[in-house]
Amino acid sequence: xxxxxxxxxxxxxxxxxxxxxxxxxxxxxxxxxxxxxxxxxxxxxxxxxxxxxxxxxxxxxxxxxxxxxxxxxxxxxxxxxxxxxxxxxxxxxxxxxxxxxxxxxxxxxxxxxxxxxxx
Amino acid sequence: xxxxxxxxxxxxxxxxxxxxxxxxxxxxxxxxxxxxxxxxxxxxxxxxxxxxxxxxxxxxxxxxxxxxxxxxxxxxxxxxxxxxxxxxxxxxxxxxxxxxxxxxxxxxxxxxxxxxxxxxxxxxxxxxxxxxxxxxxxxxxxxxxxxxxxxxxxxxxxxxxxxxxxxxxxxxxxxxxxxxxxxxxxxxxxxxxxxxxxxxxxxxxxxxxxxxxxxxxxxxxxxxxxxxxxxxxxxxxxxxxxxxxxxxxxxxxxxxxxxxxxxxxxxxxxxxxxxxxxxxxxxxxxxxxxxxxxxxxxxxxxxxxxxxxxxxxxxxxxxxxxxxxxxxxxxxxxxxxxxxxxxxxxxxxxxxxxxxxxxxxxxxxxxxxx
Numbered sequence: 001x002x003x004x005x006x007x008x009x010x011x012x013x014x015x016x017x018x019x020x021x022x023x024x025x026x027x028x029x030x031x032x033x034x035x036x037x038x039x040x041x042x043x044x045x046x047x048x049x050x051x052x053x054x055x056x057x058x059x060x061x062x063x064x065x066x067x068x069x070x071x072x073x074x075x076x077x078x079x080x081x082x083x084x085x086x087x088x089x090x091x092x093x094x095x096x097x098x099x100x101x102x103x104x105x106x107x108x109x110x111x112x113x114x115x116x117x118x119x
Numbered sequence: 120x121x122x123x124x125x126x127x128x129x130x131x132x133x134x135x136x137x138x139x140x141x142x143x144x145x146x147x148x149x150x151x152x153x154x155x156x157x158x159x160x161x162x163x164x165x166x167x168x169x170x171x172x173x174x175x176x177x178x179x180x181x182x183x184x185x186x187x188x189x190x191x192x193x194x195x196x197x198x199x200x201x202x203x204x205x206x207x208x209x210x211x212x213x214x215x216x217x218x219x220x221x222x223x224x225x226x227x228x229x230x231x232x233x234x235x236x237x238x239x240x241x242x243x244x245x246x247x248x249x250x251x252x253x254x255x256x257x258x259x260x261x262x263x264x265x266x267x268x269x270x271x272x273x274x275x276x277x278x279x280x281x282x283x284x285x286x287x288x289x290x291x292x293x294x295x296x297x298x299x300x301x302x303x304x305x306x307x308x309x310x311x312x313x314x315x316x317x318x319x320x321x322x323x324x325x326x327x328x329x330x331x332x333x334x335x336x337x338x339x340x341x342x343x344x345x346x347x348x349x350x351x352x353x354x355x356x357x358x359x360x361x362x363x364x365x366x367x368x369x370x371x372x373x374x375x376x377x378x379x380x381x382x383x384x385x386x387x388x389x390x391x392x393x394x395x396x397x398x399x400x401x402x403x404x405x406x407x408x409x410x411x412x413x414x415x416x417x418x419x420x421x422x423x424x425x426x427x428x429x430x431x432x433x434x435x436x437x438x439x440x441x442x443x444x445x446x447x448x449x450x451x452x453x454x455x456x457x458x459x460x461x462x463x464x465x466x467x468x469x470x471x472x473x474x475x476x477x478x479x480x481x482x483x484x485x486x487x488x489x
Contacts (some may be wrong), residue, residue, distance in 0.1 A: 030150070036469075056344065056348060059415075119384065
């Protein structure tokens with residue numbers, strides 16, 4: 001898994017990236033009550049705001065971690081946003097995307113670097 | 120945060136694992152490890168204990184009850200003179216334009232008036248009272264007392280467990296109690312829509328009392344996060360958001376808190392700042408707003424009459440997720456012709472118009488002990 005400084009994780013699944021937020025981010029957010037997902041087919045650039053997560057107190061964004069195209073979104077989160085708190089690095093992934101510039105992946109942190117980043 | 124003031128319960132909050140945030144000049148607990156949603160639900164189903172010591176406690180005393188009450192009526196549109204001994208009322212300071220300078224609770228304790236005001240406004244409130252009332256009335260800030268709220272269906276058992284007299288108090292009664300040997304002033308009130316008490320205690324005894332209350336069945340510490348969602352579901356105004364110096368009591372839907380005797384035609388009508396405008400039928404009104412779907416509509420969201428209208432008919436003043444309602448809830452101002460319950464409107468969230476309906480307040484029925 002790769003990690004961003006925005007507390008997202010990326011997992012390679014047959015060349016596509018599955019993207020979610022880290023356990024650390026989910027704890028900071030508190031109880032998630034609403035998730036607004038992007039549309040499949042949206043072409044995104046790194047750092048575009050593509051997902052809105054609302055917790056009890058505030059709204060926050062998830063940024064596109066790399067350039068690419070959204071290929072699938074996790075509709076389960078629409079009806080069950082609390083899953084983000086229960087299983088942020090498992091079932092509660094947000095979207096899958098293709099990567100148009102693989103070199104951008106090399107700039108991301110590995111698990112050890114991320115743990116150091118949040119320590 | 121180092122410049123923020125501490126309440127007498129600061130060390131206990133930290134010990135209990137609270138996340139502390141700056142609020143109105145104080146370091147206050149926004150949530151404990153239970154989390155905002157858990158704390159909200161706990162208060163609705165059992166009992167929540169809140170530190171509200173940042174609020175201002177002030178006593179007004181003078182030659183007689185009549186002298187104090189009549190003096191206070193020059194600052195508020197409430198019936199103060201008619202307040203019975205041991206009773207409390209909700210009120211507000213108005214300004215010359217009829218706007219609300221602060222909202223407050225006032226209680227009669229013998230010949231004295233105990234006034235509780237918001238933390239952010241207390242300096243201005245005390246200056247206002249001193250300028251208008253002294254020297255005939257003595258204004259004393261009680262900065263050596265803490266204030267604790269115990270709220271929820273389990274509040275009576277928890278407080279009456281320490282002094283059985285607490286169970287005999289009715290909504291908005293005030294009384295002197297002795298909670299496990301600690302002398303306190305208690306009122307049967309709060310700001311969550313639940314039955315409960317607000318307890319004023321000497322700062323030096325606050326921590327011991329809170330530990331004793333937390334040891335009672337079902338009592339858990341609750342932070343500002345859940346306090347906000349509870350009061351929003353209860354349809355209660357947050358000063359500086361739902362009401363402020365630019366909103367009148369009539370616009371704020373607070374005419375229920377202006378007794379007949381102080382209204383036009385009443386025996387003691389007028390005589391407070393902005394009396395000519397504060398109570399006049401307004402062009403806009405505070406309403407409950409129930410967004411369709413799951414997206415919360417927060418403070419600042421513009422409200423439109425239809426999906427394509429260019430000019431808003433109002434805006435949200437506080438909104439978020441209501442854990443008891445199980446969905447988004449909001450309050451805001453809309454023009455009076457759009458203010459009837461059931462009116463279909465649109466709120467613009469992140470550039471998208473979403474349907475929202477004018478709804479009756481409160482969103483969650485009050486659970487007061489009448």
